[in-house]
Amino acid sequence: MKFSNSGKLNVGVALGTLAVLGLMLGGLLLLGFTPARMLGRAPGPGDQVDQENPKLVSMFNEHLASEKTEMQALVERKIYLPQTMEAFEAHLAHLKTVETYTRYGMNSLRNRNAVEIAVTHQDGTRRQGIYTGQVWHGSTFFPIKLIRIEFQNGLAVRAWTNGVERQSLPDSHEITNWLSSLADQVRKDFIGLQGEQIKPGRLSPGEVKAKWDEPSGAASPAPSPSK
Numbered sequence: 001m002k003f004s005n006s007g008k009l010n011v012g013v014a015l016g017t018l019a020v021l022g023l024m025l026g027g028l029l030l031l032g033f034t035p036a037r038m039l040g041r042a043p044g045p046g047d048q049v050d051q052e053n054p055k056l057v058s059m060f061n062e063h064l065a066s067e068k069t070e071m072q073a074l075v076e077r078k079i080y081l082p083q084t085m086e087a088f089e090a091h092l093a094h095l096k097t098v099e100t101y102t103r104y105g106m107n108s109l110r111n112r113n114a115v116e117i118a119v120t121h122q123d124g125t126r127r128q129g130i131y132t133g134q135v136w137h138g139s140t141f142f143p144i145k146l147i148r149i150e151f152q153n154g155l156a157v158r159a160w161t162n163g164v165e166r167q168s169l170p171d172s173h174e175i176t177n178w179l180s181s182l183a184d185q186v187r188k189d190f191i192g193l194q195g196e197q198i199k200p201g202r203l204s205p206g207e208v209k210a211k212w213d214e215p216s217g218a219a220s221p222a223p224s225p226s227k
Helices: 005-030 037-040 055-076 083-093 173-198 203-214
Strands: 095-101 113-121 126-136 147-152 155-161
Touching: 037 083, 055 147, 055 155, 055 173, 083 173, 083 203, 095 173, 113 173, 126 173
Parallel strands: none
Antiparallel strands: 095 113, 095 147, 113 126, 147 155
């Protein structure tokens, strides 16, 4: 078979393009950009949460106490019903473990590799996929901190991590914000589970009208309880 000059040129361009693509693919593989890292789960050493850190226990409990104070303030502002605090304490007492993990593993290069929370209750019920708002990418230079906390009677009693937190001082803003965010997520998880049960009911149309008809300075009617 004979090729014209233009045909030979096209074949040459195609072969050159394939060669370039092959070199690019080989380079990506050498750099660690494997199909598993780019498309699937790719756990790494940073996913191992097996280093106990007793110092974190009291530190986390301090932040949890702050979340209780915040919840009480919301109750006093009538954002939540008075029985909310009792329900929150019961929720905490029912916790067995709270742990963070990456959805696809620390070595994954997938987009939206969310850092999530798994909660195990005292009865063995496990819930996972609770979004923290953080996203991890395996090409990031600094690894992310992961933690597992064991609870008894509503308080943390033991804590394990992947060891990354030891790269920072215990009283640094980084560690403070990390533990504060986790305690806040525990409270928000409780609120999400409770839904409308802990919220005051909305005013009826008649109660709204009565509020507008009140003389200035008169007390507002209390919201109707949720049903």
